[in-house]
Amino acid sequence: MSSADIHPTAIIADGAVIGAGVRIGPYCMVGPKVVLGDYVELISHVVVEGKTAIGAGTRIFPFASVGHQPQDLKFHGEDSRLEIGERCTIRESVTINPGTEGGGMLTKIGNDCLIMASAHVAHDAILGNNVIMANYVGVAGHVHVGDNVIFGGTCVIHQFSRIGAHAFIGAQSMVDGDVIPYGMAVGNRAVLTGLNLVGLKRRKFDREAIHRLRAAYRQIFASEGTLIERVEDAAELFKDDSLVQEVVGFIRQPSSRPILLPRNGNESE
Incomplete structure (x- = not known):
């Protein structure tokens, strides 16, 4: 833990790996199988558990719950993983769960992603790079999301759906199918409304x-x-x-x- 800045009220379990320049604020908890890359910052009241690896430069805001047991009744304690990439921003009260035996044992978030307050990434979801999830977005289990996808606020994505690269999902949409790359989907239930021309x-x-x-x-x-x-x-x-x-x-x-x-x-x- 050399060169890390750890607040005296934080609890770091034996076995956790803490990179150089890491900052861990007040009342954070870091579990024994967690790996924090260089210059990760847990601002305060963040809990990171499970076999979770967080990439360099990622910042996590208060009351986020990262790496706890999946919300899946089929989960039976398997040693699954959660990987979060570099330079991500994870805002207040976000929840992110690790994988399960039924889904490949891995939940993965790419680099440079922004996950806004109270959003959820479920077990076995795979997110690409530069993904933006606005407030209260819910990504269900086994969802695959390509690079540069933007989710509007309070939209939800059905389990096992695929969202292609550069797609845009409108606010308050309920998506229960696959959205083509470069596509735009809006509505409840969502329909394809054209191409994401603004993003292109x-x-x-x-x-x-x-x-x-x-x-x-x-x-x-x-x-x-x-x-x-x-x-x-x-x-x-x-x-x-x-x-x-x-x-x-x-x-x-x-x-x-x-x-x-x-x-x-x-x-x-």
């Missing part, structure tokens, strides 16, 4: 690439033929376009949840 432009995607993606979206979610037929047509027509092929690959991938569709055919995107 903010992240400096090429204008022509966005035009091709819009054309592929219109083709994939047109009313003629079956979804699989339209996906295969788009795969061939845009075979040299990496963004379209990412969407095609996402839809082709086996999943226990359906692909989210527009409500009335091809919505404006």
Whole structure:
């Protein structure tokens, strides 16, 4: 624990690994299997338990509960893990659970994520890098989230759903299916409402690439033929376009949840 700044009221269990420059504030508790990377900060009243590894530079705010037993009745004490990446910000009263035997034994959050107050990440969820979860978002068990996804406040994601990279989920949405990469989903139950054009432009995607993606979206979610037929047509027509092929690959991938569709055919995107 050399070079760490630990408040005298904090309780650090024997066996915990504390990196250089770590700051642990008043009334925090750190369990015996926890690893805190360099310059992690637990501001105050934070509890970190279980086999939990937190990456360098991550900050966790008061009353967050990280690494405690999953909220899954099938959990029977297996030595599962939670991994949180570097430079994440985890705000007040967030809860994050480790994995379970039935889901790969791992919950994982990527680098540079912002998880706002009172949000929840359940067992066996996998989040990519640069994910933003606004207040009170609930991500259920076994959900997979790609890079650069943004969740609006108080939305919830059904277990086993997939959220593709660069997608946007509108506030108060209930998502019970898979959202394509670059897609935008809104509503209860949520439907696909087009592409996340604002996000694409903010992240400096090429204008022509966005035009091709819009054309592929219109083709994939047109009313003629079956979804699989339209996906295969788009795969061939845009075979040299990496963004379209990412969407095609996402839809082709086996999943226990359906692909989210527009409500009335091809919505404006």
